[in-house]
Amino acid sequence: MLLLVLCAALTAANIVSEPRPNAVSALQGTSGTSGFELYTLERDVNYDDAGKKPDTIRGTNIADTGDGAVILTAPRIQEYAALPTVLAAVTINDDNTSSLEIVPLSGGPAVHVPLPGAGKVEFLRAASKRFVGFAFSSAPPSQQHWKTLFVYDTEDPSTPPQEIRGHDGKPVSVMNWDFVPDTFSLVVQNAAGSMFLVDALGSGKPAPLGLHAEFRGFIPGTKEIYVVDASSDPADKLAKNSTIDLTNGTVRPLDIKAVIRNDRSWPGATVLLNGSGRYAQSISENAAGKITSVLTVTGLEGSETLFRPDPAWSRITEYCLSPDGKYIAVEATAPEGATDRYPVLPAYAPMRTEIVELDTGRQARSLPGFLPSWCR
Secondary structure (H helix, E strand, O other): OOOOOEOOOOOOOOOEOOOOOOOEEOOOOOOOOOOOOEEEEEOOOOEEOOEEOOEEEEEEOOOOOOOOEEEEEEOOEEEEEEOOOEEEEEEEOOOOOEEEEEEEOOOOOOEEOOEOOOEEEEEEEEEOOOEEEEEEEEOOOOOOOOOEEEEEEOOOOOOOOEEOEOOOOOEOEEEEEEEOOOOOEEEEEEOOOEEEEEEOOOOOOOEEEEEOOEEEEEOOOOOEEEEEEOOOOOOOOOOEEEEEEOOOOOEEEOOOOOOOOOOOEEEOOOEEOOOOOOEEEEEEEEEOOEEEEEEEEEEOOEEEEEEOOOHHHOEEEEEEEOOOOOEEEEEEEEEEEEEOOOOOOOOEEEEEEEEEEOOOOOEEEEEEOEOOHHHO
């Protein structure tokens, strides 16, 4: 069985509500709306007579055409996470603090999630059909919370978010975290790099997973996590890749073949496609102030280019695998794209998400926005 370990004590001290909603559901007044296969966030940094144009979260299915259905709008949307019947959205208030809202996909008003005071939300994740989790940092001068991890049950809105606690029984400040797919468990990496497994339901004790430099997510279709560490040999500059099986604690080395590139290029993140070390990675170059990228797929047998964006959207920023393993969602922006300067999770403007078939490299869809829900 998966190591379903739990926090013994959770607290909701000093929880207060946000004063007003920011998000407006475009589905308000409708009924019977089901979830989409994919969502994206489109930020708009332009202004008209009414002020800044709103940001938009859209939903779509791979077989659809067009830009997708508008789910909600708000003046500034930082990020979101999708569940089967609701979206959780972090919006930015006028004073740069955060609001967290739960928006029903069947229509109706958004529900405010009570936060532990004024502050910023980040690392928003959703899983297990009902839970969302996030890190919260108190706004100055309060020092009560710094990237403190909370979990909220969207099916029990009367209960405030619950703190996740570590081995010492104290709240956890996170470097990274995520839900274990199809479970109520979380893999947490605290600010010191220590990792553990804990359950959102709140019983049992955290199970230690060791100290690691990076937690890079899950091996597709498994309960194994991907971690990276520096070599124990000072003369060896190469990072050491490993997997940890959460069902039995087994650690095994992961052989990842490096991409051959020239001295002017640099690699993006390594996104594993299977447990044998096959991965996707962007390779970028800066030529006369314009950045161009390609997406490569590399296995033990070598590397090949899977996707080269259109020149107008030639800068690849992020990418991730679809749940069924058939597609890769690729975030792209203009080669000279400028940042939107959002206080948390800034991005480039404008951006698009390209949906690429993994087996053929065929571009299946091109959607406005970024942060595809597959990557959340």
